[in-house]
Amino acid sequence: MARLQHLALERALHYYHAITAISQAEKAYVSSAYLGECLQIDATQVRKDMAAFGIRGVPGLGFPVATTLDTLRHALGMDRLIPAILIGVGRLGGALAAFEGFHAYGLDFVALFDVSPSRQGQRIGTLPILPLSELAAAVRQKQVEVAVLAVPSECAQATADEAFNAGVRAVWSFSESVVKAPPGAFVRNEHIAIGFGELAYYLRQ
Amino acid sequence: MARLQHLALERALHYYHAITAISQAEKAYVSSAYLGECLQIDATQVRKDMAAFGIRGVPGLGFPVATTLDTLRHALGMDRLIPAILIGVGRLGGALAAFEGFHAYGLDFVALFDVSPSRQGQRIGTLPILPLSELAAAVRQKQVEVAVLAVPSECAQATADEAFNAGVRAVWSFSESVVKAPPGAFVRNEHIAIGFGELAYYLRQ
Numbered sequence: 001m002a003r004l005q006h007l008a009l010e011r012a013l014h015y016y017h018a019i020t021a022i023s024q025a026e027k028a029y030v031s032s033a034y035l036g037e038c039l040q041i042d043a044t045q046v047r048k049d050m051a052a053f054g055i056r057g058v059p060g061l062g063f064p065v066a067t068t069l070d071t072l073r074h075a076l077g078m079d080r081l082i083p084a085i086l087i088g089v090g091r092l093g094g095a096l097a098a099f100e101g102f103h104a105y106g107l108d109f110v111a112l113f114d115v116s117p118s119r120q121g122q123r124i125g126t127l128p129i130l131p132l133s134e135l136a137a138a139v140r141q142k143q144v145e146v147a148v149l150a151v152p153s154e155c156a157q158a159t160a161d162e163a164f165n166a167g168v169r170a171v172w173s174f175s176e177s178v179v180k181a182p183p184g185a186f187v188r189n190e191h192i193a194i195g196f197g198e199l200a201y202y203l204r205q
Numbered sequence: 206m207a208r209l210q211h212l213a214l215e216r217a218l219h220y221y222h223a224i225t226a227i228s229q230a231e232k233a234y235v236s237s238a239y240l241g242e243c244l245q246i247d248a249t250q251v252r253k254d255m256a257a258f259g260i261r262g263v264p265g266l267g268f269p270v271a272t273t274l275d276t277l278r279h280a281l282g283m284d285r286l287i288p289a290i291l292i293g294v295g296r297l298g299g300a301l302a303a304f305e306g307f308h309a310y311g312l313d314f315v316a317l318f319d320v321s322p323s324r325q326g327q328r329i330g331t332l333p334i335l336p337l338s339e340l341a342a343a344v345r346q347k348q349v350e351v352a353v354l355a356v357p358s359e360c361a362q363a364t365a366d367e368a369f370n371a372g373v374r375a376v377w378s379f380s381e382s383v384v385k386a387p388p389g390a391f392v393r394n395e396h397i398a399i400g401f402g403e404l405a406y407y408l409r410q
Binding site: 003004009010013014016017018021037038076077078082090091092094095096098099101102104105106107145146153169170172176177178180186188190191192193194195196197198199200201202203204205 | 208209214215218219221222223226242243281282283287295296297299300301303304306307309310311312350351358374375377381382383385391393395396397398399400401402403404405406407408409410
């Protein structure tokens with residue numbers, strides 16, 4: 001299928017998310033009305049989006065959960081795990097490292113790093129927290145593609161550059177600063193507060 | 206000014222975010238080229254968006270940081286603090302409670318809650334963690350408008366309902382499940398993993 005436009009991709013990811021939750025509740029079908037309600041869009045749009053993936057519902061029942069998930073997972077390229085590292089294991093980093101919902105999206109942490117000697121050697125799940133001096137070797141040996149950054153704003157760019165130099169192709173940054181990518185690489189700056197700004201804007205109307 | 210469309214609002218919030226970082230670096234002007242690079246959009250779009258807010262740049266210098274921030278803050282309704290509570294002070298909740306970037310967006314935590322007796326009585330910053338039995342009274346006394354939820358998926362809807370019953374107008378949920386709002390109220394479901402799905406989709410192309 002053709003490359004998805006930004007909004008179509010966003011909707012597809014939200015369908016995938018909602019249907020994953022449905023599958024955990026062991027339901028066999030999900031309706032376009034339910035998905036529309038989850039995304040706050042019209043059910044007609046849901047059916048149109050699903051049709052674009054070749055997914056059709058069963059009248060009176062809805063979309064079959066298992067095959068719909070498989071089709072979306074394949075179309076979105078989430079049918080393989082992407083080896084990733086986490087740099088910065090403070091409060092937020094610790095939450096990200098322990099978060100169980102990432103696997104369904106293909107995010108697979110293979111190593112954790114922190115500058116603080118007091119955190120090094122501690123474990124989150126099965127992974128020990130390592131010093132940054134071991135970053136380059138870990139990226140090479142474990143074929144790491146993504147670095148997730150939960151470091152203070154003032155060192156976010158330098159940390160991202162270090163990860164790019166070590167060979168990662170993309171950085172997902174949770175710092176307040178705006179991290180830039182070198183040519184050919186990719187950065188996603190996740191600014192959590194912006195989500196609140198959006199909620200608050202509607203609240204104030 | 207007229208109510209902003211979804212994408213225009215999102216861009217405005219990202220401008221606000223990028224210029225806040227610039228102001229912390231004590232710079233006096235910011236160019237449309239720089240903002241375009243931050244948002245990965247064309248500088249022409251930036252100037253058009255700014256013009257819609259009545260913000261015009263100084264040739265050769267860019268937009269004046271201080272007045273641009275003031276104008277955006279007012280237009281986005283962020284010139285007042287919104288009293289909010291946080292429910293669920295685990296790893297992620299603790300990170301949200303301690304996050305300093307929220308104030309710039311008007312989010313003001315006035316109370317923290319957790320079901321776990323071992324967490325109750327602990328403090329994050331100046332705020333003690335309270336039992337949920339004190340929720341209704343706190344919402345009333347502190348005129349709380351928003352509840353931020355960092356609770357397990359299986360209790361997210363029940364916790365949101367409790368907050369709505371206590372009188373909050375909006376819920377910002379970080380659970381994996383999809384929380385629904387009663388009529389007249391507002392929910393924003395923040396699914397962090399979806400951000401990775403988007404990054405990974407581009408990475409796979």
